[in-house]
Amino acid sequence: MKEDSPEKKILEAAKFVFSKKGYSGARMQEIADKAGINKSLLHYYFRSKEKLYDHIFTELTNEFFPDFNKILVSDSNLFKVIEVFFDNHISLLQKNKNIPIFIISELNNNPEKIYKKMLGDFAENSPVALLKVKIKEGIAQGLIREDVNEINLLINMLSLSIFPFLSAPMLKLVSGFSEEKFTLLLEQRKKELPKLIIKSLLPDK
Amino acid sequence: MKEDSPEKKILEAAKFVFSKKGYSGARMQEIADKAGINKSLLHYYFRSKEKLYDHIFTELTNEFFPDFNKILVSDSNLFKVIEVFFDNHISLLQKNKNIPIFIISELNNNPEKIYKKMLGDFAENSPVALLKVKIKEGIAQGLIREDVNEINLLINMLSLSIFPFLSAPMLKLVSGFSEEKFTLLLEQRKKELPKLIIKSLLPDK
DNA sequence: TAATAGTTTGATCTTTTGGTCAAAATTAAA
DNA sequence: TTTAATTTTGACCAAAAGATCAAACTATTA
Known part of the structure; x- marks a missing residue:
């Protein structure tokens, strides 16, 4: 075409x-x-x-979900997976700044539509299942706390990477955040967020 | 009436x-x-x-923003403020489950409207300014790292408390999350999230 | 109780908006 | 170059949705 x-x-x-x-x-x-x-x-x-x-729905979700899944499929350990996740996921969102608001809205109006799409794209290898395996490995090696739970971990990771894009219009208004300043913030977060999450997984003391 | x-x-x-x-x-x-x-x-x-x-816009924002601000206005230290924030903020959202999606949507269609509203409600005591003070105090006392930044901290706190409500429809579909299970998740998060955030603020070692 | 003011309704109007259609313009084929 | 197929347009249609209004109904009060 x-x-x-x-x-x-x-x-x-x-x-x-x-x-x-x-x-x-x-x-x-x-x-x-x-x-x-x-x-x-x-x-x-x-x-x-x-x-x-x-x-449009198919186009947007097709360029998003598969990449999203690929990020979590990896043979490295949980910590590495988390590091890579934030870098890749935030980069992916930077290229599709309005995907988050689109999906969140669609999710509220048409939960089944998104759900069907995800079922197809994720099939066997759901992000949740993948994380669960990595967590088990980490616990077995004594690297992370024993009460770490895959759903909570995934929610936290998604929250921290996606939310800034949802609130971008506010950021731009409030602090006079320019587009460049916003980019800077994101680059900073790509490095800081893995540390934040990993710290929360480590056994106490 | x-x-x-x-x-x-x-x-x-x-x-x-x-x-x-x-x-x-x-x-x-x-x-x-x-x-x-x-x-x-x-x-x-x-x-x-x-x-x-x-x-409706006025009603919804009136029952939300002032409470939101009150949560951060307190004479306790940063750690206590963070603890209280998650408990109160998540509780507030539980009572108004669809406020997040409403505000996020409005923010994307009409940024100025929300902005004006916030200017009025927050006036002098903006949450950002309040956090900044608490952070300075914490740094001065050697309780937290020196590179902690109020915008990033606020984004992280808001992300973690708000996002679950935005993705609730998905959660309910994916993991067969019932309303009760969702409530349980939230109660758990009220306790876990302060720890997570506070850990990320502590000086290394 | 009669008169007045306020409330509620059904019918109807107008505007918006998605959708159709025949004709014109353009491109491809014979 | 003529003919046929495809693309593009402007005019128009029909349904949806917001808005109006006069008439009916109810409550107030003089």
């Missing part, structure tokens, strides 16, 4: 508008305008708003 | 629908149905959808 073909332009525009305003907030007219084409052409290529949305 | 007055019923219904579906996803008809009244009555009491939304 050519770079500036109508399809490409539509998909790009739709991705932008849907991910920013959600399904109900998005307007076909706005997408058409942004793509520089007639509204009818939208329906020519993608029969309906819903079909177009489904395209 | 009486408990079951139309106004009350409308506000309750509107709060539910708006916070679940957002402004553009909400339907006046649905609000009317949920309130058990005629759609015209909605317009009789609140001239327009936007006006009604503004009411």
